[in-house]
Amino acid sequence: MNAPYRPYTLVAELTYRCPLRCPYCSNPLDWARRRNELDTETWVRVLHEAEELGVVQLNLTGGEPLLRNDLETLIGAAKQLELYTNLITSGLPLTRERLQRIRDAGVDNIQVSIQDVTAAASDRIAGVASFEKKLEVCAWVKQLGLPLTLNVVLHRDNLASVAAIIELAERLGADRLELANTQYLGWALVNRSALLPQREQLAAARALAAAARQRLLGCMEVLYVTPDYYADQPKTCMDGWGQRFIVISPEGLMLPCHAAHTIPGLSFQNVRDQPLSAIWSDSSGFNAFRGEGWMREPCRSCERRSVDFGGCRCQAYHLTGDAAATDPICTLAPTHELILAARAAAVNKVAPLRYRSAARVAAPE
């Protein structure tokens, strides 16, 4: 089973703890119950085993990875293995001195998120005063000679800011700007009716991003991730289940994506108990949606089945209750009307934001 698949990227979720409370957080709703974090020694072993399996990219994320005081040690270990290390952070809590230590340990890229272009709007989404600090961190990143990715998750309330976001990214000297529309899973699914934009908003933002990409060619990479709710075909989620990505959750579960453990009935192993190579090749959870054997119609006979692999398994489960169903995003899916209904509900509807918190919230209807 192992032979055709090679993991290229390890997403290391070092902790689910975070000073921010964004209502679109991709961490599981019950994150607060998963407190038993891996220790430094285990993470270092994981990095070595991942590199042996073929991993070349390491994303250090969370939660907020800066809350781990062994971050510099892990970056140092990754450097020795020649992994390309991308630190994905809110920028809080951080001092210039610590960022310098992180640089000296060998980090390759720093990705800082902002939530909007003004302190008021950004802090409203983050649920905590953080915008000014984030700008300060972005400036430090550039002063210390590190590449900067600025990341903004887009939704109904900040799509109108895209032009100003691009301007801010230029002013900060970002090497890369990631304009990523919300993926409606986890907390974002709870808040979908408050966050999902309308089609016209997206068209304007996409056009601005495309123009900026052309204008800034070679200086700043501008990425724009379309929301699948307004696509006709599902996204190629994680480049296919268990094909190129390994995600390891803070408590050590090895997963094909960051939400795979929210699908009931799948069995995933802990890296404390087994080597990564054994989990990669033998785990029933990893093998559940590899290949095409699990597919049903309309996927089974669809010519796009080897392009999008039926879309996102987590989305299929959370919207239809069946993880092996065609992703409802697909216009051919029998459940596509769920998406049409969500789009219709996005029109002129004002819903309160439910911030990420330690209390588990019920899944939306």
Place this chain on the structure above:
Amino acid sequence: MLEPLTPESRPCLAAKVRLRLDRKTGQHMLLYPERGLVLNATATAVVTLCTGERTIAAIIGQLAAQYTQEQTALGKEVLQLLNSLQERGLIRVAA
């Protein structure tokens, strides 16, 4: 707007880019945030010489000697490769 490279340009890898050997395949790859680009042998030879000190003309000269290849055709190929890498933001002209 991005200036096309000339034989006098001195290219180097962009700050976000690392060149490494892929021990699984023996090929070299350029790594940058969330992406990778596998290089063939010629591209690897070109990129390795992009230190910010050599001009593109010097790079072409060095490769032509190494591969005993005709300079004009090779030069065109190298410039094309470097322009496409520059467009992707993977190489830049050294200051």
